[in-house]
Amino acid sequence: MSIQTEIRSAPHIKGPRSVEQIMANVVYSLLPICAFFVYQYGISAAASILVVTASCLLAERAFVRTGTQAGSLSDFSATITGLLLALTLPPGFPLWMGAVAGVSAIALGKAIFGGIGFNVFNPALVGRAFVQAAFPAAIATYTPSFLPGRFTDFIPSSLAWPLMAPADTAAWLKAMHYDTLASASPLARWKFEGFVTPAWDLVTSLAGHMAVGPSPVLILFCGAYLAMRRFLDWRIPVAVLGSAGLSALVIYAIFGTKYPDPFFMLFSGGLVLGAVYMATDMATSPVTPRGMWLYGGLIGVLTVMIRYYSGLPEGVMYAILIANATTPLIERIAQPTPFGKGASIRARKSASYTLHPDYISREEASARTPKKRFLKNKPKKP
């Protein structure tokens, strides 16, 4: 028998997971959310999603082609950046500004660090932060959802010529006999008017004439799909929402009516979208489970602090960007405990692990857990 054999280093088999598979699944899970967004805001939202994503893809293509960064278009990571960025922008955001956001997201958020895996900050949020600084008026201009005729007419500000200031949305709304107040986001209404939107309206996002993003329930549902298939780590959203809810609850309990209830805190603004899709960005979040809890907790607390005690109505973006920056520090203090080096081992070192004469097999009815066998007063055999 003469076989031309090749030599490889073990392991000789490979698991099914791949970067493309993870990223493609994140894109699939984002599609229902995008559809809901379009359902809320009509063709303006659809155009915004298309333009922003296309500009992200083009920028990625250019940077990959010129060798500035690693990766390729087929890994879908730029698609995710584009979709997420579009979901965080107001639906009537001028399209040319959306293109600027997309390009800056990839250029400043990803390419200068070296591409996929190397980025320090979430690219979508870097893009949003860039346009928030560049076009503060346009990014604060929301329109109410479920306007009649949203599938036939663009919001006029969308179609602004490049480098031109957008049309006045307030005047357009007035012409359609809408109260301009309805176009403020619930967080801004609370911050500047003291009006707390009912939690149920926020959770479903289905009540009309409210400037809100896609339904938090839908986002949580899509996130749950990803978490079940392990395409995102469930610890981070749980930690973010938990710590934000807890700190809001504590502040609510102490100061009472001055601050809104924790439900408003959880479901308003972009907290759910940020917790499920932004904070869980793999490259910018810690690798270790313990680090994920710390990181998520930090985001939640920072969000509440920024929302309550700063001049900004919304704080999720900056909270996540700050937490991204602390990720290397968090990883430093939150390394996993190696097998056989845990504190429990040190504590139990003196104990003897001899098998008790009344050893109870795991498969017998009276046995509960393996650890029970080592308790002094263990259940007796029947």
Add this chain to the structure above:
Amino acid sequence: MKLLSYFRGEAFQRGVHPPGCKHTADTPIRRLPFAPRLIVPLSQHIGRPSRPIVRVGEEVVRGQPIAEADGWLSVPQHAPATGVVEAIELRPSARGPWTECIVIRVYEASTQEVLWGTPQDIDAFPPQEIVLAVQRTGMVGLGGAAFPSHAKLTMPQGARVETLVVNGCECEPYLTCDHRVMVEHAHDLMTGIRHAMRATGARHAIIGVEDNKPEAAEAMRRALPPGGDIFVEKVPTKYPQGSEKMLITALFGIEVPSGKLPLSLGMVVNNVGTLAALGRLLPAGQGLVERVVTVTGPGVARPGDYRVPLGTPISFVLDYAGAPAQARQVILGGPMMGQSVASLDVPVTKGVSGVLVFRGEDMAGREGRRTYPCIKCGECVESCPMGLNPSTLGMLAAKREYDLMAEQFHLGDCFECGCCTWICPSNIPLVQQFRVAKQILREKAVA
């Protein structure tokens, strides 16, 4: 699914679930005929190589000792077939370097029955005598490590062993040799366990079987001797449960302290294959001349578990089992930790549990995969059974920060199970980098 398992309470933390591929689990063990020439390496075990006690041209009988143990951490070798010693010379080994081997030309039509050896009454032996008898059989750990069994069964001064843990996990995909041994040789296994318990002074023995082998557990339960000091425990299937520390955690919920042996918890772990072979060899007073090897892989015409005479060249085994002509990779052991061989002239040794053949098309899927930079998904951290951080270790290895890896990131605890490489979506060769790092550190320590 891992999300659920987090709450369910698993055998041991982390680990992975590669597809089982145990296609040969239901085929009984068959005998392999003698190859025309058998190559017996003098170093099939951890420790000093054996010293040959035969000369070229000498006739040997199957089962006759042909090399003696050189010191305590060494074992004798026995002639695997009746024939004549043709040469004592350097031959390639699976690991690469050429080692000294005794080449035996097998007499045609010689029987596979072992006639050498005098029966002995092990039950009358004191523990020290049993250990010596184990050494005389030339037994080493048949699970793959090939550590001399008598050394494992020897208790250091002052150590007390309560529990003998018998490792029947066989967590590697494709391999079924331990499974078949448990099903077919349960009584030999019980005899071996009894002798091992006497040698170590253990009062109990627990056989840990993964729950994907219910018929093995059933067969062993039926063979349990009266007395009730041997238990058969099923543990949830997971790789790498066959590692002794993982098995102890799965069975008892405790962790063996890092850098210590299970002995520090009063336990000794032995493989089922080893103990079943001991149960047969010890009373007969014979030596180890053959072992059960799983020959499998996609495209193999007659896959199965074969009782292979030690020293049979891999090419002969593959010819007999019908390896496909397009075979491109031959692996000794399992696919997760096995060794791929360069030359098919290397023999089956005591530590070879499987011969696995992959064709070109089986590897195409892996080779076509792109390698991405680490996207820090954390899958490797979630799968490392030793609780290390392979992601950070991998980045340090790329920067050649080997000392930092060892000092701060516990590189020394890595036992190269390969879970991180298996799971990595970016297709980064993590465990391969760690192997290189460990080797460089070893060479640094020597220099």
